[in-house]
Amino acid sequence: MNGDVPAPESPYAVEGHGLVKNFGSFRAVDGIDITVPAGAIYGILGPNGAGKTTLLRTLLGIVDPDEGHRALLGADQPLRMARQVGYLPEERGLYPSMKAYEAIAFMGALRGLPLAEGRRRAKAMLEGHGMGGAIDKPIRQLSKGMAQTVQLFGTLVHDPRLVVLDEPFSGLDAINQEKLEALIRERARAGVTILFSTHVIAHAERLCERIAIVAGGRIRFEGTPERARDRLRSQVRLRTRASDGAWRRALPADTLAQDGAWHFALPDGGIEPLLRELIEGQAGIESLSIERPGLHDAFVAIAGADAARAMDAARNEEEAA
Incomplete structure (x- = not known):
């Protein structure tokens, strides 16, 4: 069910231009431009706060910007498209006495899905994902992971064109995180646009076609994860039998000796000229590996070490909980 309100066709499911949102003297969103291509999996990556x-919430029309404008599924008034959107807020909330399938159907009814159809779809979703035994159980009897899955199904049951998930992986164990990643990919294959926020870099690296790195209310980087990684040079790890010789002059100026190996950034001219010098100089190459920087390394370079530490601390707290 895709709602009653037609909207102009647009290559972007979500657009924001010059967005500013203040809460008193605090500027939470500081001049953000963002465009989410239709059908993409797009991640907003950054620490808490x-x-x-x-x-x-500004993009969805839940709060209005103090400056700038936004469009959702082609509509300048985002709330007009509410029935075509599935939104999972960071603050989870289900009625504890409501049965699992009823909770899903209820959430669908809030988006215009007839209750009887919502119940039918809810039972099919639960059974199709190995949760048939939870259909008639009240929410209070479900594990935390299962309850979060029920709320996610309630976000999806009306077949939205756009799914917005705010920290969807928070509080889930590794198994349920993998299930959620699979569900996101499944919806994306069906042409649904997925926009989610996270402070866990690994999820963005595995899932996203495009990302925005946010810190201090501003976008510090926007593009593909690959382009973010390309901002850093690959790192070389070299072990040699000889510890000294004329060949050492061929090593780059940034070379460090650590753990019995030489570490340096991949030279601009590639590794082949250096290999030739090492072989001719009889360095005795025991091993050589070239490691491309990960998204975590790129995040540190773009957003700063403090932002990366804040994200790591939040992730560690969740894993310990």
Whole structure:
């Protein structure tokens, strides 16, 4: 069910231009431009307090910007498209006495899905994902992971064109995180646009076609994860039998000796000229590996070490909980 309100066709499911949102003297969103291509999996990546939730709510029309404008599924008034959107807020909330399938159907009814059809779809979703035994159970009897899955199904049951998930992986164990990643990919293959925020870099690296790195209410980087990684040079790890010789002059100036190996950034001219020098100089190459920087390394370079430490601390707290 895709709602009653037609909207102009656009290559972007979500657009925001010059968005500013203040709360008193605090600027939570500071001049953000963002465009989410239709059908993409798009991640907003940043530490807690970076402005991710406020940005999502502003784009959805839950709060209005103080400056700038936004469009949702081609409509300049985002709330007009509410029935075509599935939104999972960071603050989870289900009626504890409601049965699992009823909770899903109820959430669908809030988006215009007839209750009887919502119940039918809810049972099919639960059974199709190995949760048939939870259909008639009240929410209070479900594990935390299962309850979060029920709320996610309630976000999807009306077949939205756009799914917006605010920190969807928070509080889930590794198994349920993998199930959620699979569900996101499944919806994307069906042409649904997925926009989610996260402070866990690994999810963005595995899932996203495009990302925005947010810190201090501003977008520090926007593009593909590959382009973010390309901002850093690959790192070389070299072990040699000889510890000294004329060949050492061929090593780059940034070379460090650590753990019995030489470490340096991949030279601009590639590794082949250096290999030739090492072989001719009889360095005795024991091993050589070239490691491309990960998205975590790129995040540190783009957003700063403090932002990366804040994200790592939040992830560690969740894993310990």
